[in-house]
Amino acid sequence: MRALAVNVSVCSVVVVSAGSRGAVYINELLGSTAADDTEFIELFNPGPAEVDLTGWTISLWDSDAGPVFGTPDGVSPIRLRGRIDAGGFFLLANKAFSAFYDVKPDQRFDDNGIENSSYTVVLKDRLGEIVEAIFVTDGGEGDKANIAGRVITPDAVIKVDGRYIPPGFARETRTDGKRAYRVLEFSPRPAPSATPGRPNVFPEDDKP
Numbered sequence: 001m002r003a004l005a006v007n008v009s010v011c012s013v014v015v016v017s018a019g020s021r022g023a024v025y026i027n028e029l030l031g032s033t034a035a036d037d038t039e040f041i042e043l044f045n046p047g048p049a050e051v052d053l054t055g056w057t058i059s060l061w062d063s064d065a066g067p068v069f070g071t072p073d074g075v076s077p078i079r080l081r082g083r084i085d086a087g088g089f090f091l092l093a094n095k096a097f098s099a100f101y102d103v104k105p106d107q108r109f110d111d112n113g114i115e116n117s118s119y120t121v122v123l124k125d126r127l128g129e130i131v132e133a134i135f136v137t138d139g140g141e142g143d144k145a146n147i148a149g150r151v152i153t154p155d156a157v158i159k160v161d162g163r164y165i166p167p168g169f170a171r172e173t174r175t176d177g178k179r180a181y182r183v184l185e186f187s188p189r190p191a192p193s194a195t196p197g198r199p200n201v202f203p204e205d206d207k208p
């Protein structure tokens with residue numbers, strides 16, 4: 001029991017690792033779509049050097065108030081395998097993804113790997129330090145960002161109007177370091193604004 005207590009203590013110290021920030025981040029995620037869920041997670045490396053993702057993980061924590069709070073979602077943690085180029089993308093996707101997108105993912109995860117209710121997605125580096133944590137919520141009362149049930153302050157909250165779970169999100173590229181996200185579409189499939197494996201597109205990018 002003592003060892004468990006120590007582990008929990010260590011986990012509670014770091015919310016965001018300054019040393020890891022900016023190295024690689026979650027650039028886009030689609031977790032809930034019409035019919036079978038087309039799910040993918042896109043990482044982006046804005047840095048000047050290739051990053052070996054071996055040992056990195058993506059964890060998904062149920063964030064709905066109630067008995068399931070703090071339990072891991074189906075495929076969590078996803079242990080990353082491979083490398084991400086400087087200025088490049090790393091794409092994880094489920095099987096349903098292939099029916100709608102003509103791009104081969106770098107890594108697979110199981111279908112229905114991302115739940116369709118409030119969750120916290122956490123990217124950790126090979127040292128186990130948190131790179132970022134994003135809370136995606138349907139606005140349910142008592143839902144909170146967490147890691148294994150420990151409430152955290154996330155780096156970003158993705159929420160539409162509190163009546164349904166955002167289907168997914170895409171991060172805007174900004175030079176001031178601030179975060180901004182666009183919410184992807186639930187329907188039709190594929191989400192028209194989703195850009196798995198390539199730079200995100202925003203409405204202003206479409207203007208002449």
Ligand SMILES: [Ca+2]
Nearest residue numbers: 031037114115
């Ligand atoms: Ca899902």
Ligand SMILES: [Ca+2]
Nearest residue numbers: 195198199200
């Ligand atoms: Ca993209």
